[in-house]
Amino acid sequence: MKHKFLLIIPMMLALSGFNQSNDMEDRIAATLRPYILKEAAWAMEQQPATITAQVSDRSTGGVHDFYSEGDYWWPNPADPNGAYIQKDGVTNPDNFVAHRQAMIRFSRVIGALASAYKITHDKKYVLQAVKHLRAWFIDSATLMNPNLQYAQAIKGVATGRGIGIIDTIHLMEVVQGIIAMQPSGLIDKRTTSAIKSWFENYLYWLVNSKYGKDEMNARNNHGTCWVMQVACFARFTGNEALTTFCRKRFKNDLLPNQMAADGSFPLELKRTKPYGYSIFNLDAMATICKILSTRQDNLWLYSTADGKSIKKGIEFLYPFIKDKSSWSFNKDVMYWDNWPVAQPSLVFGAEAYGNAAWLNTWVKLDHDPEVPEIIRNLPARHPLVW
Template sequence: MEHPCIFLDRAELAGLVDKAKAPSSDWGKAYRQLLAAGKAARAQPALSVTFAGPAPASGDEHDYATEPPYGKKDGVANKSADRSDYMAAIKLGKSVRNLGLTYALTGKGEYADKAIELINAWCINPKTRMNPKFTNQQSKIELCITMPGMFYGSDLIWGYPRWDREHRAAYRQWVGTLVKAAMHWRRDNNFENWRLVLVSSGAIIAGNEKARKYAFARWKVLLDHQMNDDGSMKYELGRTNSLSYSLYAINAMVQTAEIARHFGVDLYRWRSPKGRHLALALDFHARYALDPKQWTREQMHPYKGLSAAFMLSDGSIMDLSMCPECAEAPDLYLLWEVVMGGWLAEPKTATDRPTVRDDYVMKQFERGTFILDLFYSEKWTEIAP
């Protein structure tokens, strides 16, 4: 297997470098912001579940420990919850992702060196490593939304010549163990969608072809299991923040679909036996992403998402409408929205959004992939390559 291959491959990276470095373009601005993020990540101290957080029920300080984010009612924050390990995992995923991307676009080894340092502390060092397993129900979603960032960053530095082979092999084994653990549980709601993001991305690092193919096959099964005939997400509708969690599930679906594209599997256009597909879910939710007040189900907290299908688990968002060049180049849109996590300015209100285009667009990559945008109307426009 040739790395990188999770969200970007070598050819895609090569085609993006010149565009990203154009100093006068929006991409030049975004590139400079990425460099700043990479520089900040280089200053990130080592992270470990052994440094802080609640005492694991097992008594083993190397176990991931977390407490439920909600109290007696769904959506009501449990202010006394100790989520130190989760906060550390978020920082880890973001930092390694940013370091990997900065290395991939600049070729500067100091970014790869720092990514390896963070990976070693979390996964390899006997004094600080996390045991690669899930410890409770909450750990399942938290690790599934944070670890893929580390997997993706490591994919981008995989060929770095100064990465010690023994350390890389130990990391690969660590990831493989976590992927195997994720194969031993299932859920009905968004946990399951995020589980597939972890399994598909982690399987690439671990070299586990069987697990990777399983994730893509399971994704197809979930369409009929999770989606109603109208495109709504049945297991999210009972939540107190039902719109947010519906789009949260779709976010994960899109990420797995993009990973699958790099292995010749088109989940973007796949239709289930009952005729359900990703576009159906996005069609249904588009109007509500544009105007959350139309949502008639419970939404305890105001929905603040912009491009919901591509809002990453760490909360980083980019509005496609802020970058006219992106609107005409879905490969760049993918790079900055899904892959880079969003470095362009986020509009503060709906009135700040430039009118780049008036349709809810489903564009097709020249290489045959769909990229989905949740702006401006519930209509789909398909542009053939």
């Protein structure tokens, strides 16, 4: 009876932020279990492959430097050998994205192995994960340099851009996976220390470089994803100053400047893919709340003076996630048919507020998307490691 009672008092759940119903947690784990075990079986067969496995002759960086090219930039028909031109929302399939794909694969491997360890306690999953962690962060022949100086470049325009920082949202579940696997005792102190040192260096670059500052000040999902990443990596490395900064950034910048009074995101609605971008930004904000909420400072309960809150954001988009046909704005120019999937904002929000309706919708949605662009825009694909 205790669990049923908790389910009907969502505000009491929200006020603590930490005493979610065991019934809800069990249902989440049961829903994910078959997907986790399937993906973990795949991950057990994967050998480490970092960004050093593929290089682009268009990159001005070295073999250890992450490189990608802007999605919406195309050759100019009037000057085929000149600078690229933009077609917002329309992805150029010929651009170099191999490093992004490698990072997403890495994130999937660690997320699956860590999730499988959590539900089975089988240490074989951790031993496999350590191979990949060492390849990306420690082994001198294959590691990635801790910066994104050459991400989302544009031929003839830029060798890299601040908006490329969004490509490393996929390192968050690597970090969460490490935390989830620590109880195994198989990630030794030297390995953990080396990985934390990598992220400390990356954090320094995110905060102090021109590209990092540009991304922090972006007034759309890019600014959100900067806060989300910095919050995740700062918590992992024990950087309390940066976690405090990110809490303030969420309260004083993201909510006031990105959300409208009705809970929508006007800057995302203006894009050529308003549905997907709105969902993505909401997922990122909900993930920030998941990362940074404490008993003393619960972001799930925070509201601006004029009533903007993460709860209002979920309430605005939820009807359109439950029934996409009710969407009253423009349709996305690409991937309209592929959204929504099992969005993290719903499962995180359901836990925070004890909202059974949101959880029911999340359970029914796709937990195993196959379209690369959808996978790319899911900041949290393995809820159990969070």
